[in-house]
Amino acid sequence: xxxxxxxxxxxxxxxLEVDLHGDAVRAAHGAxxxxxxxxxxxxxxxxGGDGLRAALKRxxxxxxxxxxxxxxxxxxxxAKDAMEVLLVELAGDTLKVESEQLLALSDKLSTDVAFAxxxxxxxxxxxxTTTVTGYxxxxxxxxxxxxxxxxxxxQFPLVVDxxxxxxSQGRLNQTFVTDVSWRNLIxxxxxxxxxxxxxxxxxxxxxxxxx
Amino acid sequence: xxxxxxxxxxxxxxxxPGREVLARRGAMLAYTGHVQFAPVRATAGGMGGMAGRMMxxxxxxxxxxxxxxxxxxxxxxxxxxxxxxxxxxxxxxEADRLVAHDAGLQATLVFLGSQGGIxxxxxxxxxxxxxxxxxxxxxxxxxxxxxxxxxxxPVQPGQTTTVDPQAFVAHVGQVNADIALNxxxxxxxxxxxxxxxxxxxxxxxxxxxxxxxxxx
Amino acid sequence: xxxxxxxxxxxxxxxxxxxxxxxxxxxxQLFMQTGRMIAYYPAPNGPGIRFxxxxxxxxxxxxxxxxxxxxYARDWVVATGQGHLILGDRGYDINSYDLGxxxxxxxxxxxxxxxxxxxxxxxxxxxxxxxxxTGKFLASSSxxxxxxxxxxxxxxxxxxxxxxxxxPSHHYDAGWMSxxxxxxxxxxxxxxxxxxxxxxxxxxxxxxxxxSEKTLADPHLVQQLEGQVGALDxxxxxHLQSVIAQRLSAQQQR
Numbered sequence: 052x053x054x055x056x057x058x059x060x061x062x063x064x065x066x067l068e069v070d071l072h073g074d075a076v077r078a079a080h081g082a083x084x085x086x087x088x089x090x091x092x093x094x095x096x097x098x099g100g101d102g103l104r105a106a107l108k109r110x111x112x113x114x115x116x117x118x119x120x121x122x123x124x125x126x127x128x129x130a131k132d133a134m135e136v137l138l139v140e141l142a143g144d145t146l147k148v149e150s151e152q153l154l155a156l157s158d159k160l161s162t163d164v165a166f167a168x169x170x171x172x173x174x175x176x177x178x179x180t181t182t183v184t185g186y187x188x189x190x191x192x193x194x195x196x197x198x199x200x201x202x203x204x205x206q207f208p209l210v211v212d213x214x215x216x217x218x219s220q221g222r223l224n225q226t227f228v229t230d231v232s233w234r235n236l237i238x239x240x241x242x243x244x245x246x247x248x249x250x251x252x253x254x255x256x257x258x259x260x261x262x
Numbered sequence: 263x264x265x266x267x268x269x270x271x272x273x274x275x276x277x278x279p280g281r282e283v284l285a286r287r288g289a290m291l292a293y294t295g296h297v298q299f300a301p302v303r304a305t306a307g308g309m310g311g312m313a314g315r316m317m318x319x320x321x322x323x324x325x326x327x328x329x330x331x332x333x334x335x336x337x338x339x340x341x342x343x344x345x346x347x348x349x350x351x352x353x354x355x356e357a358d359r360l361v362a363h364d365a366g367l368q369a370t371l372v373f374l375g376s377q378g379g380i381x382x383x384x385x386x387x388x389x390x391x392x393x394x395x396x397x398x399x400x401x402x403x404x405x406x407x408x409x410x411x412x413x414x415x416p417v418q419p420g421q422t423t424t425v426d427p428q429a430f431v432a433h434v435g436q437v438n439a440d441i442a443l444n445x446x447x448x449x450x451x452x453x454x455x456x457x458x459x460x461x462x463x464x465x466x467x468x469x470x471x472x473x474x475x476x477x478x
Numbered sequence: 479x480x481x482x483x484x485x486x487x488x489x490x491x492x493x494x495x496x497x498x499x500x501x502x503x504x505x506x507q508l509f510m511q512t513g514r515m516i517a518y519y520p521a522p523n524g525p526g527i528r529f530x531x532x533x534x535x536x537x538x539x540x541x542x543x544x545x546x547x548x549x550y551a552r553d554w555v556v557a558t559g560q561g562h563l564i565l566g567d568r569g570y571d572i573n574s575y576d577l578g579x580x581x582x583x584x585x586x587x588x589x590x591x592x593x594x595x596x597x598x599x600x601x602x603x604x605x606x607x608x609x610x611x612t613g614k615f616l617a618s619s620s621x622x623x624x625x626x627x628x629x630x631x632x633x634x635x636x637x638x639x640x641x642x643x644x645x646p647s648h649h650y651d652a653g654w655m656s657x658x659x660x661x662x663x664x665x666x667x668x669x670x671x672x673x674x675x676x677x678x679x680x681x682x683x684x685x686x687x688x689x690s691e692k693t694l695a696d697p698h699l700v701q702q703l704e705g706q707v708g709a710l711d712x713x714x715x716x717h718l719q720s721v722i723a724q725r726l727s728a729q730q731q732r
Contacts, residue, residue, distance in 0.1 A: 199499055202483040270622075272624065
């Protein structure tokens with residue numbers, strides 16, 4: 052059976068349109084701005100709808116993917132805080148994403164929580180990332196302007212500010228770089244005292260604004 | 263269409279005798295030529311003009327620009343959408359989302375509490391934008407504010423378009439906006455408002471929705 | 479979307495299609511505001527990229543010659559090394575400008591980064607810095623920058639900077655003033671918005687405006703204004719106190 056891709060469309064750069072024909076889509080709580088037709092909304096529970104084990108993991112880690120389940124017949128329009136939307140296709144691979152930057156997931160994708168290392172000690176962000184796997188489309192959010200996709204290869208390792216990190220995809224090794232003493236100076240950034248370094252093969256998505 | 267979109271957040275408009283412009287106080291960024299700005303008395307409606315506005319705690323002072331020149335308007339870096347009024351019907355916009363309009367358009371302020379009592383008041387409270395909407399009648403152009411820009415959704419006879427009140431910006435045409443309660447909506451509405459309220463749009467026209475639930 | 483990497487990233491330009499992020503090809507030193515790096519690719523086989531505060535001994539001699547704005551020193555770092563450095567500033571628009579043996583004064587909070595070949599001085603206009611010489615600099619703005627030429631009157635909060643023309647003077651709208659003084663309404667609103675008081679530019683040059691009257695926060699402005707309070711007498715101080723009280727209550731109502 053060929054998996055059917057749901058119609059995820061962008062209306063401008065900040066609004067996601069999804070057509071529902073009796074099926075469902077999961078989206079960030081409160082992200083629905085309008086819809087036509089007949090659509091029902093319910094909370095997907097604390098686990099993002101992926102079973103008790105995932106739910107318990109989230110409880111333990113404090114990672115909250117607060118998703119709601121939208122089903123019915125019609126077109127639903129999603130947006131969040133006027134952030135730009137990025138569509139990422141998954142074909143059996145894995146996407147690691149900051150849960151705050153997740154807008155919607157097509158029905159057949161599943162989510163889990165993964166340990167991301169000691170990132171987030173001083174930022175108050177969780178130590179964990181949401182992983183998305185399967186076949187379908189994930190709609191991600193970029194704060195402060197359009198998202199930027201940066202390729203990582205053995206020739207070109209990449210260093211990223213953790214507060215600008217949205218998601219990563221591919222075979223990547225993530226480590227920490229700590230030679231950023233300038234962060235202790237007065238300025239906008241009250242965040243991490245280190246940066247994320249990526250080696251391997253893959254893509255990292257970043258946003259222009261630091262969380 | 264005298265208003266011109268300079269970029270997503272700025273419009274410019276020529277001002278001349280007989281072609282004055284009304285705009286929200288504080289929206290003027292710069293001007294060339296000889297233009298004077300004077301405050302305008304709020305138009306009557308609902309609870310009676312200025313006194314009415316003050317009692318509701320809303321102070322959207324309008325300024326008239328007159329003379330000969332060009333004025334650039336913008337408001338706190340928010341996005342501006344230019345809307346033609348009259349072809350399809352009047353424009354209804356949340357009172358504090360109106361930035362500027364041709365002086366030729368007739369503006370009336372409608373106190374939501376006067377429309378169907380509690381339902382109107384609830385709508386204002388839920389959208390968080392106060393108890394007033396502004397209606398513009400006549401033929402001309404208006405400029406409205408949004409957080410992140412708007413998308414225009416058609417409202418067609420025989421079909422209902424449902425809108426989150428916190429994302430609602432304006433509607434133009436012969437459109438009716440009714441409050442409806444929907445238990446399953448409670449999970450859908452953001453910011454923990456706990457309300458289960460939605461706006462049902464019917465009729466013939468266009469509804470402008472912003473890509474966010476933030477108020478002005 | 480097609481991923482970028484050092485082979486496709488621009489050398490000193492905005493990321494394609496993105497007004498909010500800028501890529502610098504670092505080949506030496508760049509003065510930049512702290513905290514604006516969002517990502518970087520160190521050049522292969524190169525020394526990497528380091529960020530050092532201005533107070534570090536290794537840069538101090540050089541810095542003293544080029545950077546004459548002590549009030550702002552702690553906000554700045556020197557980026558040194560080789561590679562592609564991507565900058566973002568709180569979601570504000572970023573643009574690059576070339577100064578050719580010129581002078582440009584701009585609001586301190588809007589200056590993001592500049593070539594080490596330029597000199598930076600603190601302007602006597604509170605909150606503004608002056609750049610002199612030849613080189614490239616980056617400025618942030620709330621919304622895109624609009625370029626205009628004098629004669630023009632500008633809402634003080636929409637002003638980003640000006641080049642070559644004389645410093646502006648104040649202009650008070652006479653009609654507004656008489657209406658304001660005559661009516662009771664004046665008492666309620668005070669002199670708050672750009673319609674009453676503008677900066678008036680004349681002469682030959684360029685004026686830079688941002689698309690908003692929302693100014694980028696500058697924590698040092700308070701210090702500068704505080705320094706000037708010492709020049710006021712008692713009636714002046716009381717008046718200032720009531721202006722501040724009015725402004726605070728207007729802010730709270732928003």
